[in-house]
Amino acid sequence: MNIVIIGAGYGGLRAVEKLIKNKNIHITLIDSNPYHYMQTEAYGYIAGKYDICDITVDIKQWCIGFSKDIKFINEEAINIDPLQYEIETTNQTIKYDKLIIATGAKTNFPIFIDGLEENTYGVKVLDRAYELKTKFEHIIYKKVRHSGDKKFNVIIGGAGLSGVEIAAEMAYISKKFTKSSGIKYSNISIILIEAYDSILNGMDQYIINNTMKRLKSLGVDVMTKSFISSVQKDKVILQNNDEIEYDFMIFTGGIKADGLNDTFDVEKNKLNQFIVNKYLNINGYHDIYAIGDCAQIQDKNGNFLPPTSQIAEQCAQNVAKNIIATINGKKLEAYEGHIDGMFVALGGHYAVGNILNKFKVKGYLAYLLKKVITKMYHYGLILRLNNGYKLRK
Ligand SMILES: Cc1cc2nc3c(=O)[nH]c(=O)nc-3n(C[C@H](O)[C@H](O)[C@H](O)COP(=O)(O)OP(=O)(O)OC[C@H]3O[C@@H](n4cnc5c(N)ncnc54)[C@H](O)[C@@H]3O)c2cc1C
The missing domain is CATH 3.50.50.60 (FAD/NAD(P)-binding domain)
Structure with a gap:
């Protein structure tokens, strides 16, 4: 068959x-694409925690790793x-x-938000994640290179799982730079904008409350009940006419x-x-x-x-x-x-989650559990890939 x-x-x-x-x-x-893209790890790649090899696997080589033929058509x-x-x-x-x-x-850019698709980036494809990584790295580079006080604003539209994870990891990285290289990094603002009255809409309240606490402790500016009405080249305009300037903007408000x-x-x-x-x-x-x-x-x-x-x-x-x-x-x-459960990575060695909707975990333990799940997935693919190299010899 x-x-x-x-x-x-x-x-x-x-x-x-x-x-x-x-x-x-x-x-x-x-x-x-010739690669499998581990979107679930995109937050770490964009913020500079992971390299491209941590989030991609070559599909052809992975297929060769099976002892039976699979035809891969790129x-x-x-x-x-x-x-x-x-x-x-x-x-x-x-x-x-x-x-x-x-x-x-793909990322859903609602057409009724004027300028959204033209001016923002989604993270569902590797090309966009790469561009975002470069942009974030450039901001950090500018801070290292010039000791000026210029303020940078990164806006993330949509506080679902991906938006929250990206915001937390970026805030964590800039906080880390503040500790090692001085106060000039503290004026990188990460602003998370959400239309609903809560972040992680529909998720378990334990996860929502602890995520909110963590985001606040990392200095993320969380704006709920804030509806983006249009996006221009350098600013976001909210429905209440407030305007927020940005250096770059990520949109994670939904899929299509x-x-x-x-x-x-x-x-x-x-x-x-x-x-x-x-x-x-x-x-x-x-x-x-x-x-x-x-x-x-x-x-x-x-x-x-x-x-x-x-x-x-x-x-x-x-x-x-x-x-x-x-x-x-x-x-x-x-x-x-x-x-079966849900874990939200919240910057550095911190996560929050639940197992089987029964056991609630947060902090380093949750981080370790999430890490084990994602590492096991990645190692499984890498083992198959390495088998592919052996079979080819
Ligand atoms: C930042 C982020 C964090 C996330 N975190 C989590 C998490 O913690 N836990 C979780 O469970 N989920 C998470 N998700 C969601 C999860 O990544 C997706 O639900 C999952 O990738 C869906 O898998 P899929 O197989 O349906 O599609 P995908 O993994 O998107 O794969 C689709 C594949 O189809 C290929 N393709 C598409 N169209 C064509 C075509 N016409 N011809 C040939 N090839 C095509 C694409 O190149 C791609 O390789 C996260 C997503 C993001 C973006």
Whole structure:
């Protein structure tokens, strides 16, 4: 059976790992990028805590690391023909028996906020994260190079998980410079702007309260109930007409699925995510699955699940299991998504989180737990990659 997976993100790679074990399956993995981008670690990369090798893994080499062949096609998928069971990429047409769409999502820049997309950066793609890293580093460099008192403002629009993590890490790094190199770093202001009346809207109150405390202790200026009405080249204008000048601005206010989702004419929600059934099939197409951020994922009670890597990976596992069940003539299992826990990295060796929504943790212990989870994920990929080098020799 030929399985094609579009997207080598968290969901796509997990699907490969699970499906490869079956000898009757041939896998083709398609991604427009040659690397897997660990978005969950982007906050540390932007603030200068991690290098690019800490957040990317070469997909081709990772595929070679399996003892069985996986065909990796480094091209963009641009169209799906569900009647012909074909995918068109920028360079070729590929046939499938079963298709898994795992193309993720992009930053959503609402069009009613004038100037937002033109003047700000998202972090969902590596290119933007790289530009942000360079900009932040440049501010630090200017502070080291010139001992002037110039004030710098970094604005982060959107206090969800990614916005909060980036704000905390940047504030932590500039605080660290203040300690080692003097007061001139203290006038780098990190301003976090949120339209809702709380940061981390919808998350557990323990996480919200402790995140708020930590942000305050790092000197982040948190502005809730503040709606951005427009963005100009060097300033943000709020709905109450307040203006805030900035040196650069990051926008993490939400996501939207686009690209392939635009070209495939099936039912979608307001964020352009595919609507899927309990087996994660796109409605009407039992050989096409959509997983992770590109789809609207619900738990067994119909509650929407947040777009996270853990949900993308869970979806991948469920789909792989069902594809193998189909081959073996076994019963299919509905996806019963659940959040196993959540950790928010809050600068330096500090995090806050919960495990199984029961055990609350904060501080260094939470940081260590988060670190173990992300390191295990990264090491798993690196081990496979190194195996690829050995197999090639
Ligand atoms: C700063 C930040 C912090 C985060 N922190 C956390 C966290 O702590 N915990 C957590 O669980 N989640 C976190 N998330 C969310 C998490 O990163 C996403 O939910 C996750 O990446 C979704 O996985 P995915 O497989 O659906 O898509 P992605 O990981 O986005 O992968 C999609 C892949 O598809 C490829 N692609 C897209 N379109 C095409 C096409 N047309 N043709 C070919 N290839 C294509 C892309 O190149 C990409 O490789 C964070 C996100 C950000 C930005």
